[in-house]
Amino acid sequence: MNCNLFEKSKIMFSKGQIVFAVLFFVAFVIAISIAYTKDKGYNKKMFKGSYKVLLFSLFIFFALYGIVKLKHFLMP
16 A cells, blocks of 8 residues: 555644634533523523422332342342
């Protein structure tokens, strides 16, 4: 094989693409943080008891998991 082909393939992105990716990432993080701070108070008011639903769902999941494991343990 030609060694020049492998040396050229090591350069995956141009400098311009890397600069664009970094700037895009920084702008994205800033936009997300601004949106989060705006919605922070609204989310507390609208989703007051959502942790109860999460805990109940986890309880059901682990209860069903335990039932299946117990069934396999008792009836091999």
